Amino acid sequence: MKGNEALAEAAMRAGCKCFFGYPITPQTELAAYMAKRMQKNGGVFLQAESEIAAINMVLGAASTGVRAMTSSSSPGISLKSEGISYIAGSDLPCVIINVERGGPGLGGIQPSQADYWQATKGLAHGDFHLLVYAPASVQEMVDMVVKAFDKADTYRMPAMILADGLLGQMMEPVVFPEIEQKAHDKSSWAANGHKGQREHHIINSLYLTPEELERTVVERFAKYDTIKQTETDAECYLTEDADIVVCAFGATARVVKSAVNEARDMGIKVGMFRPKTVWPFPVKELQEASKNATKLLSVEMSMGQMIDDIKLALNCSKPVEFFGRTGGVIPTPAEVLAKIKAMGGNE
Amino acid sequence: MAVVFERPKSLCDVPLHYCPGCTHGIVHRLVAEVMDEMGIEGDTVGVCPVGCSVMAYNYFGCDMIEAPHGRAPAVATGVKRSNPDKFVFTYQGDGDLAAIGTAETVHAATRGENIVVIFINNTIYGMTGGQMAPTTLPGQVTQTTPFGRNPELAGYPVRVSEMLSTLTGVALAQRVAVDSVPHIREAKKAIRKAFENQRDKKGFSIVEVLSTCPTNWGLTPLDALKRLREEMIPYYPLGVYKDSVAGGND
Amino acid sequence: MAKMTVRTERCKGCGLCADACPKKIVAINKEKRNKAGYFTAECIDDNACIGCAMCAMMCPDCCITVEK
Numbered sequence: 141m142k143g144n145e146a147l148a149e150a151a152m153r154a155g156c157k158c159f160f161g162y163p164i165t166p167q168t169e170l171a172a173y174m175a176k177r178m179q180k181n182g183g184v185f186l187q188a189e190s191e192i193a194a195i196n197m198v199l200g201a202a203s204t205g206v207r208a209m210t211s212s213s214s215p216g217i218s219l220k221s222e223g224i225s226y227i228a229g230s231d232l233p234c235v236i237i238n239v240e241r242g243g244p245g246l247g248g249i250q251p252s253q254a255d256y257w258q259a260t261k262g263l264a265h266g267d268f269h270l271l272v273y274a275p276a277s278v279q280e281m282v283d284m285v286v287k288a289f290d291k292a293d294t295y296r297m298p299a300m301i302l303a304d305g306l307l308g309q310m311m312e313p314v315v316f317p318e319i320e321q322k323a324h325d326k327s328s329w330a331a332n333g334h335k336g337q338r339e340h341h342i343i344n345s346l347y348l349t350p351e352e353l354e355r356t357v358v359e360r361f362a363k364y365d366t367i368k369q370t371e372t373d374a375e376c377y378l379t380e381d382a383d384i385v386v387c388a389f390g391a392t393a394r395v396v397k398s399a400v401n402e403a404r405d406m407g408i409k410v411g412m413f414r415p416k417t418v419w420p421f422p423v424k425e426l427q428e429a430s431k432n433a434t435k436l437l438s439v440e441m442s443m444g445q446m447i448d449d450i451k452l453a454l455n456c457s458k459p460v461e462f463f464g465r466t467g468g469v470i471p472t473p474a475e476v477l478a479k480i481k482a483m484g485g486n487e
Numbered sequence: 488m489a490v491v492f493e494r495p496k497s498l499c500d501v502p503l504h505y506c507p508g509c510t511h512g513i514v515h516r517l518v519a520e521v522m523d524e525m526g527i528e529g530d531t532v533g534v535c536p537v538g539c540s541v542m543a544y545n546y547f548g549c550d551m552i553e554a555p556h557g558r559a560p561a562v563a564t565g566v567k568r569s570n571p572d573k574f575v576f577t578y579q580g581d582g583d584l585a586a587i588g589t590a591e592t593v594h595a596a597t598r599g600e601n602i603v604v605i606f607i608n609n610t611i612y613g614m615t616g617g618q619m620a621p622t623t624l625p626g627q628v629t630q631t632t633p634f635g636r637n638p639e640l641a642g643y644p645v646r647v648s649e650m651l652s653t654l655t656g657v658a659l660a661q662r663v664a665v666d667s668v669p670h671i672r673e674a675k676k677a678i679r680k681a682f683e684n685q686r687d688k689k690g691f692s693i694v695e696v697l698s699t700c701p702t703n704w705g706l707t708p709l710d711a712l713k714r715l716r717e718e719m720i721p722y723y724p725l726g727v728y729k730d731s732v733a734g735g736n737d
Numbered sequence: 738m739a740k741m742t743v744r745t746e747r748c749k750g751c752g753l754c755a756d757a758c759p760k761k762i763v764a765i766n767k768e769k770r771n772k773a774g775y776f777t778a779e780c781i782d783d784n785a786c787i788g789c790a791m792c793a794m795m796c797p798d799c800c801i802t803v804e805k
Contacts (some may be wrong), residue, residue, distance in 0.1 A: 158569050184568045188561065189594035196558035196591070200565025202648065203552045204532065204573075226555045331550035331566075333573050335529040340499075344546045344553040488738060492803035503798055507775065508751030653758035653791030668757055668791045701751075708751040 143278045144169035144308045147237055147301065149473035150285040151209050152177060153319050156235070158184040158193045158208040160197035162341060164216045165249045166305035167239035171211065191216040195223030195236075202232040203343040205330030207289055213305070218262075223263035224298055229345030231329075231360070234483045235285065236270070236300045239308035242468035250468025251305035253390055253461035260419040267357050269364055271299035272370065272419040274389040278312035280416070286319055291371065294326035295363055302385035302418060304441065306391040306470065339361035354450050364420075375414040378404060379429040380409030384483055387426070387450050389415050392471065396439050399476035410480055418446065423453040433458065435483060439476055440464040489653035497522040504542060507706020510698040511539060511607065513665045515546055517675045518576070518605060521682050522549065530567050531574040534559045536583035539557040539613040543578050557588025563602045574685055576603040582612045585621040585645045592651075599656030599690035600634060603681040606647060607699040608662075610719065617703030621645045624722055629703075644722065650696045652728035658684045659692035660729040666697070666712040673725075680732075689732055697723055739788025739805040741780050745769075747800035748777035754792035754801060760785050763792050 148170045151159070159178055161171040171187065178185035184201070188194035194210045201208035212220060217238045226236055240255050242248035259272045271291055273284040281303060288299035331341045347353035375393075378400060379385055388396040393414040403410045413429045415422050415438070428434055436458055438447040444462040451460050463479040465471045494500065497550075498519035499505040502611035505511045522528045531549035537540055537556035544551035554562040559577035584592050584606050595602065611629055612618040618631040622644050626635040636644075652660040657680055674696055681692035697719050699711035706714060741763065743754075754780060755763040762782040768771055770777060771777050778801075788805030 157564065160565065170517050186564070186568060189590050192558065193561040193564075193591050193594065196555060196561035197565035197568070199554070199558075200534070200552065200562035200567075201569040202565075203562070204566055206569045208569070222555055223558070230553075331532050331552050332570055333530045333532060337529070340548055341550045342553070343551070344544055346541060346553055423706055488740060488804040490802060491739075491788055491805045492793040492801070494799045494802070498799060502747055505797065507749035508753060508797060510797055512799060513795070515798050609784055668794050671794050698782070709756055712756075 141278060141311065141314050142169055143281055143303065143310045144239065144284050144313050145173045146278045147211070147285055148173035148177070150282040150316065151235065151289070151467050152181050152183065153241040153316055154286045154289040155207050156183065156289065158198070158201040158205040158207045160186050160188050160194040160208070160210050162188050162191045162212065162216060163195050164213045166241055166308050167211050167213045167237065169308070170237065171442065191219035192223065196442060198234050198358060199223055199227050199230070199232060202227065203230070203330070204332040205326035209235040209237070210243055211239065213241045214243050214252065217255060217258065217425045221264035224270065225266050225268065226345050227298050228268035229266060229292065230343050232298070232343065233296050234298050235288045235292055236298060238300060238302050240302065240304040240411055248468040249305065251391060252441050252468055253304055253392060254442040254445065254466060255302065256440070256442060259300055260421070260449070267380060268360065269318035269419055271295070271297065271367065272302050272417065273299065274302045274416060274418045275307060276345045276390055276393045276414060277316050278307065278310055282316060286317065290322055295367060297403065302390065304391050310356065368420040370422050371417060372425060373416040374422035374425040375416060376425070376429045377414070378411040379411030379413055381409055382433050383409040383437055384437060384480060385411050385413050385430045385433040386476070386480065387413045387435045387446065389418055389446060392439055392441055395471055395473055396476055399475035399480060402473060402477050403480050408480060421449045421453060426453045430454065430458065436460045437479065438462050439471060441470065442466050478486065495519040495523045497528040499546050499548050501545060503546060505539065506702040508699065508701045508711060510665045513671060514605065514674070514696050514698065515543065516597055516609060517671070519547065520580070520675060522680045524679070525682060525686070527574050530572070531576065532570070534563045534566070534575070534577040536577070536579040538580040538583050538608065538656060540578055540580060541614070547554070550608050556584050557586070558591055559583065560587065560591040560600065560602070560604065566599050567600060567602050574682060576605060578605045580607045580613070581609065581620045581622040585647050593654070596651050596691045596693070597654045597656045599658070601685055601688055601690055603685055604691070604693040605678065606693055606695045607693055607698045608723065609700040611698045611700050611703050613703055624718060646723060648661070648693065649727045651693055657691050657693070657729050658689035658731045659694070661727045662695040662697065662723060662725050664697040664715060664725055666715045697725070739784060739786040739791055739803070740800045741786055744800040744802070745771050745777040745779045749773070749774060749798055750775040750777055751797065752778070753795040753797065754778050757791040757795040759788060759789060762786060767805060801803050
C-alpha cells in the first residue's frame with residue numbers, strides 16, 4: 141500500500157470522523173483516498189478553499205469532540221500554523237499530517253526533513269508544543285496515526301505525523317492492527333450543544349488577564365513535562381558497543397541503516413539511533429544509546445536541525461558531526477558510509 | 488401586570504463590555520430572542536470572531552467557540568459538518584468577515600454551508616481603535632484614512648450582501664439596520680428567517696446588520712444612529728438581496 | 738397601567754431609550770451615577786408609560802424590563 145493511502149486508511153480505522161484538506165504535492169493521494177472512502181464510512185470529507193480554512197474546519201469539528209484530521213505538505217503547514225496555535229491554545233485534540241517537501245518558499249516537491257524545527261520548536265506564535273511522531277516505514281505510519289489520535293485525545297493537544305515525500309510515495313506491505321477504541325470522555329468540555337443539561341461550554345484561547353493566561357500556559361507545560369517523561373520513543377540499532385552513533389529520523393534512517401550495516405561488515409563499530417518521537421525528543425534513550433560512543437553523527441535531509449536536540453540531549457558532552465542533503469536530494473548509503481569512515485570509526 | 492419585555496434567557500446575565508450606545512448589544516439580544524423563541528439554545532453552537540465581539544462567547548448561553556480572525560465560517564463548517572443536527576451561527580464584524588476572512592465567507596456561502604452568519608457592518612475596526620475597514624465609506628475619516636478614505640488610494644467599500652447574493656449556495660442575503668424600533672423588528676425577522684432556513688436545510692443565510700460605533704466615529708450614540716441613517720443606508724441600501732426560499736433574487 | 742424598570746447597575750446612560758420613547762418620559766438622570774460611573778436612565782412619569790417597550794427594544798445593554 142502507498143504511504144499516503146495507508147495514512148488515510150489508518151486514520152479512518154482509528155475513528156477519524158472528519159477530514160478537511162487542500163491539495164498539495166506530495167500528500168495528495170491521502171485526500172483522494174479520503175474522498176473515496178470517508179463518506180462510505182459515515183464520516184466527513186471536505187476539500188477546503190485553503191489550508192487555512194481546512195485547519196479551522198478541524199478546529200470546529202474537534203471543538204465538538206469528534207476526531208478530526210488534516211494533511212498537507214510543508215508550505216501548507218506554514219499556512220495552517222495559525223490554526224494550530226489556536227488549537228493548542230484551546231486544548232483541542234486533532235491530528236495533522238505533514239508529508240514534507242523541500243523549502244523554503246515554494247521550494248520543491250521532493251522529500252525533505254527541513255520542517256523539523258517548525259514541527260518541534262516554532263510552529264506558530266506562543267508557548268506550545270505538539271506531539272510529533274516521525275515514522276520510517278509505511279507500517280509505522282499506520283501505527284503512529286492510530287497512536288497519534290489516542291494520545292491527542294489523552295492529552296487534549298494536537299499531534300503531528302512528520303513524514304516526508306519519500307514515505308508518502310513509498311509502497312510497502314502493511315498490516316492494519318486490531319484497534320481497540322479507547323473511549324475518551326469529552327463531555328466535560330466539548331461544545332456540541334448543552335441541551336439545557338449543563339452550563340455552556342466555551343472553546344477559547346483568549347485570556348486578557350496576563351496572570352490568567354500565564355496560568356493556562358503553565359498548566360499546559362506541566363502536562364508537557366508528563367509527556368516528556370512518558371511518551372518518548374526511539375529505536376536503537378547496534379548501539380550497544382558503538383563508537384559512533386549515527387542519529388537519523390524518518391526515511392533518512394533507512395539510508396543510515398544500510399550504511400551502518402555496510403560499516404559493520406567492514407568492522408566499524410557504529411550504530412544507529414532513531415527517534416520515533418521528535419517532540420518529545422527521546423533524551424534519556426539517546427544518552428543510554430550513546431553511553432559508550434565517543435562521537436555522534438546526525439544525518440538529515442536538511443542543513444541540520446535535529447542536531448541541535450542531539451547536542452542538547454548530551455549537554456554538548458560529546459562531539460556531534462553532521463551530514464545532510466537538502467532541497468529534496470536524498471542522501472545515499474555510500475555518502476553516509478564515507479562520512480562514517482571519515483570520522484575514523486574504530487574497528 | 489405581566490412582563491411584556493425582558494432579557495432573553497439565551498443572553499447570559501452578565502454585563503456587556505461594549506461602549507455606551509454600541510449596537511452590538513441590540514443584535515446580541517435579537518439572536519438570543521430567536522434562540523429562545525425557537526427553543527434551540529441547547530442545540531446551538533455559536534462561533535465568535537476576532538474584533539469587538541470576540542468575547543461574545545461570554546454572552547450567548549449556547550455553546551461557543553472563539554475562532555481565529557476571519558475564520559469563523561470555516562470553524563462553523565467544521566462544527567456543522569460533524570454535527571448536522573445542531574444549529575450553528577457565526578457572529579462577525581466587517582474586518583473579520585469582509586477583509587481577512589473574505590475567502591472563508593465566500594466559500595462557505597458558495598458551498599451552501601447550512602449555517603447562519605450574522606454580519607455586523609459598522610464601517611470601521613472598533614477593537615483596534617478605529618482603522619479603515621473594507622466597508623469604510625468614501626471620505627470617511629479613520630485612523631488609517633486620516634484625510635478621509637480616498638478610493639483612488641484605498642479602493643472602494645465592499646457591499647457584502649450584494650456580492651454574496653450572486654452565489655447559488657446562498658439561501659438568504661439580507662441587509663437590515665438597528666437604528667430604530669421598526670428596523671430592529673425587521674432585523675429580528677431576518678435573523679429568525681435565517682435560523683429557520685437552517686432548520687429547513689436551505690443553506691447559507693447571511694444577515695448583514697448596519698450598526699454603529701459611536702466611540703470610533705467620534706459621535707454621541709444618538710448622532711451615530713443619525714449617521715447610520717443618513718450616510719450608511721444610502722450607500723448600503725436595506726433589503727433582501729437573495730431569498731431562495733421566497734424565490735430568486737429580489 | 739404599565740411600567741418600565743431600568744436595571745441601573747447595567748445602564749451606560751447612552752440615551753437611546755430616551756430617544757425612542759414615544760411619550761418622552763424616559764430620561765437620563767444627571768444627578769445619580771451608578772458604580773461604573775454612568776448617569777442612568779429612568780422613567781420620569783410612571784403614569785404616562787404605555788408599555789410599548791420601545792425603550793427596551795433600543796437598549797443595547799438589555800437592562801430594561803417592561804410590564805403591562
